[in-house]
Amino acid sequence: MLVDSADIMDAFFERYRPKLTETAIGLLTPNVKVLHYPKKHELIKTNQTSGYAYLLVKGAARSYYLHNGTEINSWFAFENEMVGSLRNYNNLPSRETIELLEDSTLLSFNVNGIKPLMAENIEISNFINQVIGEYCLYLEDKLFYTHLRSARERYTALLAQEPNVFKRVPLTYIASFLGISRETLSRLRAK
Amino acid sequence: MLVDSADIMDAFFERYRPKLTETAIGLLTPNVKVLHYPKKHELIKTNQTSGYAYLLVKGAARSYYLHNGTEINSWFAFENEMVGSLRNYNNLPSRETIELLEDSTLLSFNVNGIKPLMAENIEISNFINQVIGEYCLYLEDKLFYTHLRSARERYTALLAQEPNVFKRVPLTYIASFLGISRETLSRLRAK
DNA sequence: CGAGGCCTTGACCGCGGTCAATGCCCGTGG
DNA sequence: CCACGGGCATTGACCGCGGTCAAGGCCTCG
Numbered sequence: 001m002l003v004d005s006a007d008i009m010d011a012f013f014e015r016y017r018p019k020l021t022e023t024a025i026g027l028l029t030p031n032v033k034v035l036h037y038p039k040k041h042e043l044i045k046t047n048q049t050s051g052y053a054y055l056l057v058k059g060a061a062r063s064y065y066l067h068n069g070t071e072i073n074s075w076f077a078f079e080n081e082m083v084g085s086l087r088n089y090n091n092l093p094s095r096e097t098i099e100l101l102e103d104s105t106l107l108s109f110n111v112n113g114i115k116p117l118m119a120e121n122i123e124i125s126n127f128i129n130q131v132i133g134e135y136c137l138y139l140e141d142k143l144f145y146t147h148l149r150s151a152r153e154r155y156t157a158l159l160a161q162e163p164n165v166f167k168r169v170p171l172t173y174i175a176s177f178l179g180i181s182r183e184t185l186s187r188l189r190a191k
Numbered sequence: 192m193l194v195d196s197a198d199i200m201d202a203f204f205e206r207y208r209p210k211l212t213e214t215a216i217g218l219l220t221p222n223v224k225v226l227h228y229p230k231k232h233e234l235i236k237t238n239q240t241s242g243y244a245y246l247l248v249k250g251a252a253r254s255y256y257l258h259n260g261t262e263i264n265s266w267f268a269f270e271n272e273m274v275g276s277l278r279n280y281n282n283l284p285s286r287e288t289i290e291l292l293e294d295s296t297l298l299s300f301n302v303n304g305i306k307p308l309m310a311e312n313i314e315i316s317n318f319i320n321q322v323i324g325e326y327c328l329y330l331e332d333k334l335f336y337t338h339l340r341s342a343r344e345r346y347t348a349l350l351a352q353e354p355n356v357f358k359r360v361p362l363t364y365i366a367s368f369l370g371i372s373r374e375t376l377s378r379l380r381a382k
Numbered sequence: 383c384g385a386g387g388c389c390t391t392g393a394c395c396g397c398g399g400t401c402a403a404t405g406c407c408c409g410t411g412g
Numbered sequence: 413c414c415a416c417g418g419g420c421a422t423t424g425a426c427c428g429c430g431g432t433c434a435a436g437g438c439c440t441c442g
Binding site: 341342343371372374375378 | 429430431432433
Binding site: 125 | 370
């Protein structure tokens with residue numbers, strides 16, 4: 001690869017520099033790796049308990065689960081977003097499969113190695129706290145903006161808030177994410 | 192009140208004894224108070240930024256917001272549950288009003304006093320971490336069990352998982368929580 | 383006893399799902 | 413290079429779930 005792995009990790013840590021001091025970064029580094037995977041690679045599989053979380057450096061991913069034999073997409077992620085299973089983090093099997101939508105570059109975090117560090121290093125504890133807290137706010141928003149809204153409202157909201165989803169994700173996937181059928185999404189787009 | 196305030200706080204801390212040592216409890220205590228409020232009292236109001244979170248010792252509460260002029264209930268809480276606004280915790284205005292459904296006994300937590308303690312005491316940090324993490328899992332479950340499900344499925348799921356809701360909360364409130372109209376809930380109950 | 387909450391029941395209808403056919407784009411092989 | 417096949421999106425016909433509107437029953441409380 002042309003891009004140096006160390007550069008990618010440095011860039012990541014730099015984003016959190018005010019919060020993570022050299023000590024914390026030193027503890028984290030052995031538990032972080034740079035990885036490259038092709039489109040369709042599955043980072044986490046349904047019913048499995050993975051010991052890893054990932055940061056999407058370049059590329060895109062989706063999370064889906066099976067419902068009555070069809071795939072339901074629960075989220076999409078792009079550059080600079082964390083992807084992983086919160087249930088895995090809490091030692092529960094994942095309900096979802098996380099699959100890459102494009103050839104991607106990732107940072108992998110060894111959760112089993114990092115968790116014990118939380119008890120001894122407060123910066124790492126607060127860092128993970130923050131990632132989970134932000135995800136929690138995202139989930140609250142998602143519930144708030146979907147509950148009781150019509151298909152059209154959910155569609156226009158997604159279009160306004162995450163237009164890039166429509167550029168990089170097949171409409172079939174977006175439909176189940178919005179909780180509507182392919183056909184309805186098609187009709188909404190036709191205006 | 193017949194019940195001693197100190198007893199209630201002791202009972203709460205005892206639940207977390209394996210995690211909270213005397214040191215942590217000593218730091219928390221000045222920021223915790225026992226309160227009694229009557230039915231209909233509002234703990235947190237829409238658009239306000241409250242500095243408090245609460246543990247419901249005895250009683251019941253609901254959280255609701257206004258949508259097109261009607262109240263939409265987002266959750267109900269009972270004994271031994273934390274109630275508060277995650278958005279408030281992150282210094283954002285609450286979208287919801289939290290109101291007591293019954294005369295209640297609560298522990299109030301002064302968030303502005305406790306947050307600084309997270310930087311110096313890792314037990315407190317992990318304790319709050321855990322509360323938010325559990326809420327996050329609850330939100331994931333709620334999305335998973337409501338997305339793409341019919342009114343009947345959501346109704347029977349709630350009946351199975353939280354039957355006490357139907358004993359202590361008016362049906363009108365439950366309907367908007369389930370994302371259906373009063374009338375539909377009535378018809379579902381009639382079987 | 384009357385008033386107001388709260389829940390139920392009935393009539394109607396529109397949103398959005400299913401099924402099926404058709405169109406479009408792209409990769410692969412003859 | 414074109415032909416064919418498969419994946420993805422669109423369009424049309426139909427219909428059922430669940431919403432709205434309106435009326436009626438049944439509590440509780442003043």
